[in-house]
Amino acid sequence: MALPPSLRTSVIPAELELIASEQLVEIIPLVAMERTAFISGAYGPLRPPVKCRVPIWMATNLKLKKKCHIVPPDWLNVEFLQGRLLLETTRPEFSEMPFRFAEIAKVLLDIASEDFQEPDKIRSLLKDIREARQAKSREGLSKLDHSELSLPNLSSMEINEIRPFFVRSMGVLTQLVRDPAGRQMEL
Amino acid sequence: MDDDYYSIDSILAENQKIQCTFKVDIPDMGHLDGGTERDIKALSKVQVPMWMVYILIYSDYADFNIPAPFQARVRNALNAEARSVKLSNLVGQGGLWYGLGRMIMKILDDAPANEISNILVKVRFPLRICNTFRARLPEVIDQAQHFASINSSGGGAGASDGTLAFREGLDGTERELFALAQDSARKTKRWYEATERGRR
Numbered sequence: 001m002a003l004p005p006s007l008r009t010s011v012i013p014a015e016l017e018l019i020a021s022e023q024l025v026e027i028i029p030l031v032a033m034e035r036t037a038f039i040s041g042a043y044g045p046l047r048p049p050v051k052c053r054v055p056i057w058m059a060t061n062l063k064l065k066k067k068c069h070i071v072p073p074d075w076l077n078v079e080f081l082q083g084r085l086l087l088e089t090t091r092p093e094f095s096e097m098p099f100r101f102a103e104i105a106k107v108l109l110d111i112a113s114e115d116f117q118e119p120d121k122i123r124s125l126l127k128d129i130r131e132a133r134q135a136k137s138r139e140g141l142s143k144l145d146h147s148e149l150s151l152p153n154l155s156s157m158e159i160n161e162i163r164p165f166f167v168r169s170m171g172v173l174t175q176l177v178r179d180p181a182g183r184q185m186e187l
Numbered sequence: 188m189d190d191d192y193y194s195i196d197s198i199l200a201e202n203q204k205i206q207c208t209f210k211v212d213i214p215d216m217g218h219l220d221g222g223t224e225r226d227i228k229a230l231s232k233v234q235v236p237m238w239m240v241y242i243l244i245y246s247d248y249a250d251f252n253i254p255a256p257f258q259a260r261v262r263n264a265l266n267a268e269a270r271s272v273k274l275s276n277l278v279g280q281g282g283l284w285y286g287l288g289r290m291i292m293k294i295l296d297d298a299p300a301n302e303i304s305n306i307l308v309k310v311r312f313p314l315r316i317c318n319t320f321r322a323r324l325p326e327v328i329d330q331a332q333h334f335a336s337i338n339s340s341g342g343g344a345g346a347s348d349g350t351l352a353f354r355e356g357l358d359g360t361e362r363e364l365f366a367l368a369q370d371s372a373r374k375t376k377r378w379y380e381a382t383e384r385g386r387r
Contacts, residue, residue: 006374013378051266110382142325144371161375165331165368169324172360173288 003161009164013103016156021057028052028073030060055102059112069113073098076105076119081125088132094153102130102157137162144169196359200286204234207249237290244294254283255292269322273356284358285320326353327361331368336376 022040029046036044043054051071054062062068075098076078085093098104105126113119137158140151149166199366209227216222227233232252235243243249255261264272274284301333357365360387 006370010282010371013375017378106379124269138325138329142321144324145320146284161371164371165328165364168364168367172285172364174319176285 009167010160013157013160016100016160017103017107020156021060021107022055022099023100023104024053025056025059025073025104026051026053027062027068028071031062031067037186041058056107060107063112070115071156072108072116073104074113075101076116076122076126077110081122085125085132087131088129090135094133094136094151096153097129097155100156102126102155113151115130134156141166141169148187194283196283200283200290201238202236203254203283203287204236205240205251205254206232207235207240207243207251208232209243211247211248215353216311238289241292251294253291254287256287264320269319270326270353272319273352273369274358274361275356283360285360322365323361327357327365328368330354331365335369335372362368 028051029048031046033047034045035042035048040055043058044052046052046068059068059070065068071129084095084097105122109116109119109123114123133154137151137154140149141162143149144166149170189201204290209229209231212229213227219227219235235249240249244251252286261272261277277284330353354365
């Protein structure tokens with residue numbers, strides 16, 4: 001156990017962001033580049049103004065050098081998010097979102113907010129969705145059980161946030177709930 | 188909470204004293220009660236630490252009474268409103284109420300001849316202790332997340348008396364969960380608030 005205690009319970013949000021950065025996003029390049037091999041694969045060629053799919057880490061790098069425009073993913077716009085927010089507030093279950101939507105949305109909005117139609121509106125919608133979903137995961141807490149808990153469509157960032165204490169509480173419950181079948185076997 | 192030999196929590200929960208009634212005379216052991224008596228007489232009531240209770244009961248030297256933190260008075264209070272009971276006051280020294288409850292549950296299993304382990308206790312006891320945990324858990328997490336958000340934004344305490352009393356009444360196990368939840372909420376919040384441009 002060489003890790004400090006704060007890192008043992010779960011991965012940190014920045015690590016999740018790194019993992020999410022492997023996903024592909026469409027860009028409109030402003031520079032030409034041949035097809036190039038990276039450790040994670042070969043991307044390109046970049047031929048402006050033809051769209052190209054590259055990983056998010058590469059897109060952010062190019063964007064910060066002002067060498068591309070990022071095309072927002074089809075779920076990252078006001079209409080789609082408004083629809084999801086409506087579902088989220090009217091239905092009891094979690095609505096379907098991309099698994100790593102929180103990380104991807106944050107990276108793209110931070111780096112390339114000028115490539116979005118209404119970045120501030122998107123930000124506030126994402127915040128509302130996040131809060132609605134948090135209220136639901138809190139409800140899941142009261143239904144917590146020692147053997148299983150099913151919360152479909154929970155995203156990676158949300159899972160990561162609740163993991164440390166959900167796991168621990170379930171551990172405690174396992175200790176407190178006496179299993180009649182197990183007891184008979186002991187006797 | 189667990190039975191791990193190296194678990195400090197487990198050792199601390201075992202340090203809790205509970206009252207036993209001896210069935211036989213034990214010579215030269217009067218100092219256990221802290222008194223001046225030389226021997227322990229049969230039918231005398233002695234406060235014995237949990238770790239010693241096991242062997243006394245297995246050897247049939249003593250019976251034990253369900254300790255006060257799990258008696259009817261506390262049970263009724265918990266049934267009425269689990270969140271307003273101060274668990275930390277019920278057991279001294281670090282206050283591992285759940286840990287102690289679990290150990291007593293185990294003894295009740297292992298000594299079926301014991302007069303206390305009648306059906307009522309057997310059925311109701313485990314149900315109650317985990318219901319208490321379940322009823323209090325959302326409040327623990329809510330407060331942890333609340334404090335994670337106000338602490339990092341530099342705001343003041345701003346807590347009402349009710350929540351303060353609840354936090355003071357947390358048992359050791361709940362405190363641990365509180366810390367886990369607070370830490371995780373704080374980490375996530377920090378990530379949401381950090382801006383990407385500064386880092387690259």
